[in-house]
Amino acid sequence: MLGTVLLLLLxxxxxxxxxxxxxxxxxAEALKRLLEVFGMEDPxxxxxxxxxxxxxxxxxxxxxxxxxxxxxxxxxxxxxxxxSFLDKTHGEKMRFLFILSSVAKxxxxxxxxxxxxxxxxxxxxxxxxxxxxxxxxxxxxxxxxLDTPGGKKLLAARLVSLQGSGWEVFAxxxxxxxxxxxxxxxxxxxxxxxxxGGSPLDPPPLQFASGRDHHESKKPMLVLFTDDGxxxxxxxxxxxxxxSHTPWHGSLLPxxxxxxxxxxxxxxxxxxxxxxxxxxxxxxxxxxxxSPRGYNAYHCKGSCPFPLGENMRPTNxxxxxxxxxxxxxxxxVSSPCCVxxxxxxxxxxxxxxxxxxxxxxxxxxxxxxxxxx
Numbered sequence: 001m002l003g004t005v006l007l008l009l010l011x012x013x014x015x016x017x018x019x020x021x022x023x024x025x026x027x028a029e030a031l032k033r034l035l036e037v038f039g040m041e042d043p044x045x046x047x048x049x050x051x052x053x054x055x056x057x058x059x060x061x062x063x064x065x066x067x068x069x070x071x072x073x074x075x076x077x078x079x080x081x082x083x084s085f086l087d088k089t090h091g092e093k094m095r096f097l098f099i100l101s102s103v104a105k106x107x108x109x110x111x112x113x114x115x116x117x118x119x120x121x122x123x124x125x126x127x128x129x130x131x132x133x134x135x136x137x138x139x140x141x142x143x144x145x146l147d148t149p150g151g152k153k154l155l156a157a158r159l160v161s162l163q164g165s166g167w168e169v170f171a172x173x174x175x176x177x178x179x180x181x182x183x184x185x186x187x188x189x190x191x192x193x194x195x196x197g198g199s200p201l202d203p204p205p206l207q208f209a210s211g212r213d214h215h216e217s218k219k220p221m222l223v224l225f226t227d228d229g230x231x232x233x234x235x236x237x238x239x240x241x242x243x244s245h246t247p248w249h250g251s252l253l254p255x256x257x258x259x260x261x262x263x264x265x266x267x268x269x270x271x272x273x274x275x276x277x278x279x280x281x282x283x284x285x286x287x288x289x290x291s292p293r294g295y296n297a298y299h300c301k302g303s304c305p306f307p308l309g310e311n312m313r314p315t316n317x318x319x320x321x322x323x324x325x326x327x328x329x330x331x332x333v334s335s336p337c338c339v340x341x342x343x344x345x346x347x348x349x350x351x352x353x354x355x356x357x358x359x360x361x362x363x364x365x366x367x368x369x370x371x372x373x
Contacts, residue, residue, distance in 0.1 A: 031283065038362060039230060044353045046287030053290050053357045055217050056115065056167075057084050057349060061291055061359055065347040069292040070366055074345060079110045079227030082359040083352075087220040089188065093210055095140075097188035098222040102354045103180050107226040112176035113169050114156075114189065117209040117218040121162045132159045133206050134194045135168070139175040140187040152190055159196070162205055176224060231363060271302035271312055271338035273370045290349040290357070297366055304336040304372035313341055313371030322372070342368035 035043060064076050085098040096114070103109075114137060138152035145151030156170040172189070179186040193204035209218035279294040280286050286293070306326035308314040314322070318336035325335045344366040352358050 034283070038348070039228065039360075043285060044288045044351055047351055047355050051351070051355060052216055053349065053351075054084050054086075054219075054221055056221065056223070057082070057357045057359055058291075061347060061349045064359070064361070065292075067292065068295045069346040069348065070295065071345040071347060071361060074361075077359075077361060078225045079108070080230065080361040080363075081107065081224075081226045081228055083224040083226065084357045085222040085224075086356070087210070093207065094191045094193075095188055096191070096220050096222075097186070099354065100176070100179055100186065100224075101183065102352050102356055103224065103226070104228060107180075107228050109173065109177045109180060109224060109226055111171065111225040112173045113223045113225075114172050115221040115223055116168050116170070116191070117220070118160065118165050118168050119207045119209055120165045121205050121207075131162055132196060133162060133201065133204070134158070134196060134198060135160045135170075135206070136192045136194060137170045137172060138190040138192065139172070139178075140190055143187055146190060155189075160206060168208075172222075176222070269302045271300060271304050271370050271372050273298050273367060274301050276367075288351045290351065292346075292348075295346055295366065298340075298368075300338045300340050300367055300370035302338045302370075304338055306335070308336070308372055313369065315371070315373050318372045336372040338370055339373050340367035340369070341371035341373065344368050 035041065060082060063072075065071055083103065085100065087096045088099055089095050089097045134157060136157040137155045139155050140146065140152055142148075142151045153175075155172045155175055158170075160168060175189075191208065193201055193206045195201050208220065210220070276297045276299040277294060278297050280289045281293065304312060304314070304318065304322065306322045308319055308322050314336065321333060321336050324330050324333050343364040345361050345363045346365040347359060347361050349357065349359050
């Protein structure tokens, strides 16, 4: 599977005198197939300027995955993709617009959240100092008719403390589903700060950070939890050999050079797991992948000799096949193969084509253990 794709990238596994064009063609084809494994047609271009990913997305990656990207627990994420979008209104204080063109048509929107950073409240004069205000989030239906009932649609409202500062999160799932079905209907969001009874407050005692006037880490952000339907048979992390600190080193690809008798000796070793390092910098992907730098995919290698012991983790079918092969009861029956019998998922944090930060989980990417099948 992935190991087969990776092997194609190795220029050492080549004829005695291959042409440069042939090597380049094989590498291009191999990289294209590797992109397909990651669900992409072309690699996203690196951001034009250095960009700091939103801290929320970095923290989410660290919660979901180990340092090498391997999933800690497959049940943490809702769906297999998390997309973040920054506001495109260029700093309007209470109006926000998020461009969702990078969301694929086959992605199912599970949850959509508006993340706003609440600034320290203004000091108000007079004896009537409120401790709470009402924050209402509206979907803009008609920018020219915002003051009329038909110009906006209420999505979420709740009381917010006027003490302190920090992130406020509002669920706006249905509006985002509408926008992804009809892109032209996306006219943005309006945030209103009101008194406890819904009366307008002017000036509002509460403000949220805008995209223009405040630090990158406090910019308004839309976060989508989606699922693209690509599901495998990955196992939970419990019992994963090596855990989060399993080192990965060396090349993306296993070395195929070496004495012939050494490779023959490998085939005599019992079926077991061996390192298979994937280095994103070596294949030219480090510009758009934020984390991890690479990961250890592992691969299975070795013999499945008769009789198969329990340490070979054989299936019943493999046991029968080894008996038939050993006793030569049928022609053309080979011995069982050493293959992964547990697979784990990995997570990538990366910039997409529009420089939005995406966290995506890919199933069946790491061999957790090997057996004779």
